[in-house]
Amino acid sequence: MRAYWRAVGLAKRERNEDARRLYLRAAEAGNINAQYNLALLHSGAGELDEAIAWFRRAADAGDAGAIHGLAKCLMDTGDPGRVEEALAHYREAADLGRVDSRYNLALHFKVAGDEDEAERHFEKAAAAGHRDAAVHLAGIRIKRGNHREAEALLQREAAEDHPGALDILGHLAEGRGDLRRAATLYERSYRAGFVGAAVNRGLLYEAEGDTPMAATWYGYAAKAGNVAGMYALGMNLAKRKQRGEAMHWLAKAANLGHPEAAHAWQITASRDRQSRAAHTPQDSAVQERRDSGERRPPRT
Incomplete structure (x- = not known):
């Protein structure tokens, strides 16, 4: 029992390796809480086989948390052959509350x-x-x-x-x-x-014709990593002919898998080239240097 409580203290101080050794000593002596906590450490480290083994030992003693942990780890293996066992354990844990x-x-x-x-x-x-x-x-x-x-x-x-x-x-x-x-x-x-709700709010502004406010809300989502927000912001900026920044966000959305963003980037890039062709060579060169970081095509 002393080994278990020492392990708890070490785990609270994030000394996981030291805690693991003491949990192991207590777990092998039959301490169910130690078995459960040892399984959690293995699970957190991605060591699913070890986690399953220790969750199973604690689960055999009727610990509902261990039964749940066992089911989750079985699912996390991605092995279709373990799904039915995982579901059975989830049902057992659910019936235990x-x-x-x-x-x-x-x-x-x-x-x-x-x-x-x-x-x-x-x-x-x-x-x-x-x-x-x-x-x-x-x-x-x-x-x-x-x-x-x-x-x-x-x-x-x-x-x-x-x-x-x-x-x-x-x-x-x-x-x-x-x-x-x-x-x-x-x-x-x-x-x-x-975060996705910011896109929905932006769409309402867009429908009202307030494209700058729509861009503000799309930006909240885009800057938080939301792909739909990136695409919506890119399209909004392209509509307002802010093509350099539009291409930046469309490329980000495309690289994260948005199905329409790559095509939108190509259209925006084509229109941007046409616009540049109307400038004097000096103006075009200056703008090219300014926006070069935003005009890379999305990865394919």
Whole structure:
């Protein structure tokens, strides 16, 4: 037991290698908490086989956290042959009260296309207080045409500033033509942490014809690494003939996989060359030096 508590203290001071040695001593002596914490260290280091082995030992003793960790590590291996075992452990942990296991089950079935099973697990997780599960459940309800129940779920989460709930409510308001409310909801969603909502706010400004304000909001998303924001900002700047900066953002979006950005970059570059051809050679040379860093084509 002394080895375990010494290991806890070392781990808190981020002396993970020293902690690992002491956890190992305690784990081999049968300390379930040490087995669990040792598994966490291995998992954090990407050592999935070792993590699975120690999670399994703690899970065999009925530790719900270890059962959840075992399921997650089995999934993280990417081995299709381990999926069913992982799901069985998620179910076991969920039945023991692990709401995150219930949520992960729901996500798995959603990705697998089994919406009925996903809905069942999202509903249970949401009832247990899992906020992301409630938002996913609302999305399924919307898809099935049950807008009243969906909005009740979303309003509950939006009251606590859940960014996803605020963004979806923004889309619903926009669909009803209530653009002022949509704008407010998108802004709240962005402030709550959903960067993509800045793009949605920018699109509303664009629709109003306020392209500079649209660019400001696209810029919030683009500078935070959002690919849709980069593309929208690039297109906005190109429309306003700020082609050097437009090409910069379009190239970034293309290099991050945006499907339309490379073609947009080519069109913008072509128009830029045509514009340059109308300048005097001296003007063109000066501008070329000024913008050379922004005119590299996207990687292919």
